[in-house]
Amino acid sequence: MQHIHSKDTSIEIRLRKALWAKGYRYRKNWKKLPGKPDIAIIKYKVAIFCDGEFFHGKYWEVLKPKLEKSNNAEYWVPKIRKNIERDDKIDKELQYLGWTVIRFWGKDINKKVG
Numbered sequence: 001m002q003h004i005h006s007k008d009t010s011i012e013i014r015l016r017k018a019l020w021a022k023g024y025r026y027r028k029n030w031k032k033l034p035g036k037p038d039i040a041i042i043k044y045k046v047a048i049f050c051d052g053e054f055f056h057g058k059y060w061e062v063l064k065p066k067l068e069k070s071n072n073a074e075y076w077v078p079k080i081r082k083n084i085e086r087d088d089k090i091d092k093e094l095q096y097l098g099w100t101v102i103r104f105w106g107k108d109i110n111k112k113v114g
Contacts, residue, residue: 011050011106012038018113033099035090047094049087049103057084058105 007029016039019026026048030040037047057063057080067076091101 007038009050009052009106011052011104011109014113015039015048015050015104015109033097034093035086037094037101045099047099047101049101050106050109051087051103052106055080055083056087056103056105057081060084 012028016026016028019039019041024041025043027040027042029036029038030042033040033047035047035049038050039048040046041048051058053059054063060080063080064077067073067080070076087103091103094101
């Protein structure tokens with residue numbers, strides 16, 4: 001877990017470089033917004049998050065039964081569930097403030113961003 005970074009991950013850097021090359025200017029990990037979005041395009045009020053599939057529960061209904069059978073189920077199941085709930089809460093807070101929230105999965109960024 002100590003090798004997991006909360007900012008400047010490879011997927012974030014890849015997406016930021018692509019956005020910069022297209023002329024979009026942004027703030028990274030902007031503390032003034034709930035959840036400190038990985039990328040905040042202030043001009044358009046767009047908050048972008050780059051989420052890893054495992055930690056943010058992509059295909060949670062498939063992943064959860066597998067985790068429940070694992071050695072450390074009592075740690076991972078509640079942790080990922082809390083991450084999903086927190087993501088939903090942050091999305092709602094940002095939308096209430098008038099921001100558009102976009103969440104990209106890491107594998108999608110790796111596939112589709114040059």
